Structure formats: C-alpha cells, structure tokens
Amino acid sequence: MSQTEVRRRQAQAVSAVLALITLMVAARLAGYNGAAYVAAAVEIYAFVCIAVSGGVSNALSRILRLRKAKGQYRNAAVMRRNALILQAAAGFLGTAVLFLWAEKITTGLFKMQYSSAILMILAPAVFLRSLSSLLAGCSRGAGAELPVAAVEIFRQILILVFGLMFSKMLGNYGGKVSRLLAHENFTSMYGGIGIAIAVTLSEVIAALLLLLIYKLSRRREGQNFQEGMRVTDSLVDSIRILSVNRGAQAGMMLLAVLFVPLGMMFWQKAGNSSDTAALEYGLYLTAYGAVCAIAAGLVWLSLLPMCAGTLNLLRKEEARFARNMFQSGVHIGVVQGAFLSAFAILMADQLGAVFGGEQAALAAKMFRGGGIIVLPAALSLYFARLLILTGKKFIVMGAAAAADLLYVVMVSVLLGAGKTGILSLVYGGMLAGGVLCILLGTFTYRVFRQRMDWLYVLVVPVAAACVAGFTGMMLGKVLTPHLGNLVTAILCLAVSGALYWTGLLLFRNFREQELEVIPGGKLLSALGQLLRVF
Numbered sequence: 001m002s003q004t005e006v007r008r009r010q011a012q013a014v015s016a017v018l019a020l021i022t023l024m025v026a027a028r029l030a031g032y033n034g035a036a037y038v039a040a041a042v043e044i045y046a047f048v049c050i051a052v053s054g055g056v057s058n059a060l061s062r063i064l065r066l067r068k069a070k071g072q073y074r075n076a077a078v079m080r081r082n083a084l085i086l087q088a089a090a091g092f093l094g095t096a097v098l099f100l101w102a103e104k105i106t107t108g109l110f111k112m113q114y115s116s117a118i119l120m121i122l123a124p125a126v127f128l129r130s131l132s133s134l135l136a137g138c139s140r141g142a143g144a145e146l147p148v149a150a151v152e153i154f155r156q157i158l159i160l161v162f163g164l165m166f167s168k169m170l171g172n173y174g175g176k177v178s179r180l181l182a183h184e185n186f187t188s189m190y191g192g193i194g195i196a197i198a199v200t201l202s203e204v205i206a207a208l209l210l211l212l213i214y215k216l217s218r219r220r221e222g223q224n225f226q227e228g229m230r231v232t233d234s235l236v237d238s239i240r241i242l243s244v245n246r247g248a249q250a251g252m253m254l255l256a257v258l259f260v261p262l263g264m265m266f267w268q269k270a271g272n273s274s275d276t277a278a279l280e281y282g283l284y285l286t287a288y289g290a291v292c293a294i295a296a297g298l299v300w301l302s303l304l305p306m307c308a309g310t311l312n313l314l315r316k317e318e319a320r321f322a323r324n325m326f327q328s329g330v331h332i333g334v335v336q337g338a339f340l341s342a343f344a345i346l347m348a349d350q351l352g353a354v355f356g357g358e359q360a361a362l363a364a365k366m367f368r369g370g371g372i373i374v375l376p377a378a379l380s381l382y383f384a385r386l387l388i389l390t391g392k393k394f395i396v397m398g399a400a401a402a403a404d405l406l407y408v409v410m411v412s413v414l415l416g417a418g419k420t421g422i423l424s425l426v427y428g429g430m431l432a433g434g435v436l437c438i439l440l441g442t443f444t445y446r447v448f449r450q451r452m453d454w455l456y457v458l459v460v461p462v463a464a465a466c467v468a469g470f471t472g473m474m475l476g477k478v479l480t481p482h483l484g485n486l487v488t489a490i491l492c493l494a495v496s497g498a499l500y501w502t503g504l505l506l507f508r509n510f511r512e513q514e515l516e517v518i519p520g521g522k523l524l525s526a527l528g529q530l531l532r533v534f
Contacts, residue, residue: 006308010301011149017297018156020290022163022195024355029167030191032282032359036264038192039285040110041118042199043261045098048126050257052094053087053133055249057140057148059242064141080138082238091130098123109261111268112278114189121196128203135210142217151209158202159195166194248393252384255400259407259432263425266408270415280362280422287355288366288426292374295340299378303333307382311389323450326386327457328514330441333382335461335509337375339500342469344371347492350476353485362422370426376437383440390447399439407432456509464503472496502527 023042027035060083067076098105099120106115136148174190268277306329313322344351348367349360356363384396407428414424445452452458472492479488504510505528515521515528 005145006304008145008149009304011153013297013301013304015152015156017294018153018160020294020297022156022160024286024290025160025163026167026192026195027282027286029164029171030188030195032280032286032357033278034171034188034191034282035286036278036282037112037115037118037189038195039282040106040112040115040264041122041192041196043257043264044105044109044119045122045126045199046257047254047261048094048098049129050250050253052090052126053130054253055246056083056087056130056133056242057137058249059245060134060137061140063241063245064138068141076141079238079241082235083134083137083242085235086239086242087130087134088127091127094126094130095123098126110264115192117189118192118196121193122199125200125203128200128207132203132207132210135207135214139210139214139217142214144213144217147213148210151206151213154209155202155206158205159198162198162201163195166197167191168194170194170197248397252388252393252397252400255397255404258404259429262404262408263411263428266411266415267422267425279359281425283356283359283363284366284422284425287352287359287363288370291351291355291367292344292371292377295344295374296337296377296381299333299336299340299374300381302336303329303378303382304385306332307385307389310386314390319449323448326444326448327450327453328511329382330379330452331457331461332514333379334375334457335504337378338462338465339468339497341372341374342465343472343493343496344374346469346473347476347489350480350485350489350492354489365423366426369423370430373430373433376433380433380437380440383437383444386444387440387447392443392447395443396440399436399443402439403432403436406435460507460509461504464500464507464509467503468496468500471499 023035023039026038030038060079063079064076067073067079102119102123103113103116106112106119136151139148168191170193171187171191174187174193264281267281270277306325310322310325310329313319313325344367348364348371351367352362352364353360384399387393387396410431411424411428414420414427420427472495475495476488476492479491483491501524505524510524510528512525515525
C-alpha cells in the first residue's frame, strides 16, 4: 500500500465526511422531514450505484496496470472499450429502473411518497456515476491516482455548494406551495429536490473533469497502442474478468450500507404516523448518525498510515515489526475512539441541543444511548481494511452479513416491543457494530498471530476517557447556562481533550513510534519531553 494509495483512501474518507455534512445541511434547510425524504431517495440511489458501478474503478485500474506491465497495450485498449459498453448499458438500466419505478419503490418500501420526485431527479446520476467510475478506473490505470482523488473531494464540495443554493431557492418556492395547499411537507420536499439537483449537476461536472484527466493520461501511452500481443479478449471475456474482479468489493460495499435502508424500512413499517416517523428518522440520521459517523471517519483517517505501514512490513517479511505496527494501530484507534465515544455520551445534552434543534431531548437520548458506536465503528474499518489487504475479503463479507442479520433481529424485537421507538435503531446499530468489531478484531489478531495487550491498549485509554468525559460533563453543567450549548461543547472538548492526552502521557501509554504517525503527535512528543515522560 503506497503513499499514493494512502492519500487516495484519505481523500475518499474526506469526501464521505463532506457527504455527511451535506446531509446535515439538508436537515437545516429542508427540516428533519426533508432530510428523511432526501435520505430515502439517496439510500436507494446509493444502493443502485453500488450494484451498477461499485468496485469498478479499483478493479479496472488493477486490470489495466497488470496488462500494461506485461506489454499488452492493445488488450488494455480492448478492455477499456468493452468496459465502456458494459458500464454504459448497466448505468442506463439503473437510471431507467429508478426513473420508472421511483414512486413504487419509495412508497412501497419506505412509505415516503414525498421522496419519489427526489429519486426521479437522482436517477440520471446513476448513469453519470457509472461513467465516472469507468473514467476514474481508466485514469488510475494510467497512473493518475491523485487527480482522481481530488475530483472525488471536489464533487462533494460541489454538492454542498449547489445543495445550499438550490435547496434554499426551491425551499422558498415549496413554502409558497405549502401555504397555498395548506400542507407543510411541500416545503421539505422541494428543499430535498434542490439537493437532488445538486447531486445530478455535480455528477455532470465530475464526469467532465474525469474525462479531461483520462484524455491527458492517455497521451503518455499513445505510442504504445500498437505494441504488445494481439487482441484476445472478447466482450464476454471482458465482462467476466471485470465482474469477477469487482464482485467482492461491490458485495462488501452493499453489506456495509445495507443496515441503513433496512433500518428505515423497519421504522416506517412500525405503525407510526408518517410525518412523525419521517421527522424522527431525519433526526436520527442527520443529528446522531452523521455526527458519530464523522467522528469515526476522522479516527479512520489517522489509522490509514498504520494500515500502509503494516502491509509494507509484511511484504518485507518483517513479521515481528508488522505485528507491532498493527498493535499500535489498534491502540491509536482505541485512544481516539474511546475519547470521542465518552464525549458523545457524557456531553449528550449539549450535543443534542446543538444538532437536534427543537428535538434536543430526543437527540440527547440518542447520543447518550448510542454514542459508544464511534469506537467499534472506527476499529471495524481498521480491521476490515487489514483483512482485505491480506486477502481475507470473504471473512469481511461474512462478518458484515452476520452484523446486518443481528441488526435486523435486534431492531425487529425492539420495535415489536413498542417501548423504545426510534432508539431501537440506535440500540440495534450499537449491538451490531460491537459484534462486527469483535468478529473482525478476532480474525485480524489470528491472521497476525498477535495477542491483545488488554491493559495497554484498552483498559488505560478507556478509563482515562471516562475520567476526561466526566470532567467535561461537570464543566458543562456549570458553563451551559452562561455560555450556551455550542460554546460550552467546544470548550469542554478542548479542556477534556487536553486532560485526556496529558493523562495518557503521564501514564506512559504511548510509544514514541506511535506519536510519529498520529495527528498532533509531534506536539504530544514535545509535551512528553517537557513532562520528562520520554
């Protein structure tokens, strides 16, 4: 795993964080009802996109690099052409299905009739994303990794900017329609349509940029087109090769996101009022879910270099150093994830007020009951990535399938009991995430033949996180009446964070090589030298 690959993965994580921020912005502009309408359409759109083009970019770039390394330039050109035919056909089919069946899907599965128009506007983006994945794979196969990663981030920035513009514009028009028809949901629906327009327009621009990158990257190999062995791959052969290479990744991606539409489907069919159900689900997704996912994504960003270092040491056959690097990655993930989880749980009242608006009390219950999900979510990403890099893809798929099944069972039981309401999704996700982390962690430790250092890796960081979290909670109770929830949350995060990291340094819970790779490690190292820890 090269540094270029690490940067590309980090760019993907940043683009995912920006997507979550866009969803939170949609909640502010279109209301939590509108966020639920957008979420229903986006979940269906994302699921179809993964089925149509998930894993195509990675698989195609890998195939093209391998063929060029063997001098098979004409074969590479044939693969590009056949992949274009396949992706264009699959993208057109996906677009047609969403456009023609939008109302049946949104109403039948999710009981979200106001999502149908949003999904119809998103439908062309399936075709555009299919072509974008193809162009990204071809460009990466020609060595343009970082420009493609930059386009992924730029796409999310465009969605955020255009989303603000169109959602505000159409939301105002929807307000007029709502007043005319005496039905407030049209304001939320039109605001969601603005987000859908932003996604489709951003996909057009991203596809054009990727086409430009592809054209520039092809210039370097133009003179080699006539070289290499003769053409041997037929269209059927190309489809088979591409499908086999992308199948595992697409399957993992589908299993990774499956719990989100399943949760919405079970919640909507639990017999709640449609408006109330949409509002509470929008709150769950854009307040609790988005904040916890962003926190886990930031931890994952810091763990990516550890994945690369571990794999590089394995390739050099330095197993002992690879095991140490792997253990250090787990430790860093626990250190950061435990603090963010404790902060989410113990500062739930302030976070609920900041992100929950008028539904602050319900949002606070979500953070208090499920804030711990940050830690297992971040570690699950770390374990899954290492298992994939070591060729254990089907173990990851099996663990993800087991977690999804457990989530379905847990949510069904809790909703059937009828006492926890929307918190059923919170508790179900927390249990499924914990089991997924345990399964993946067990398999990863067996692969590396490493034993868990419970005291150093887990006990000390978790205990320190609890102490720092309680300190922040007590400080928050004093400051909130005077400074407000947002300022108090920021101030308590800074104070409890400083206390937490200083305490870990005093307990000598870091190794010097760990401080070299984590964000702010140099500052912590200087502080450790000042405290005469190192």
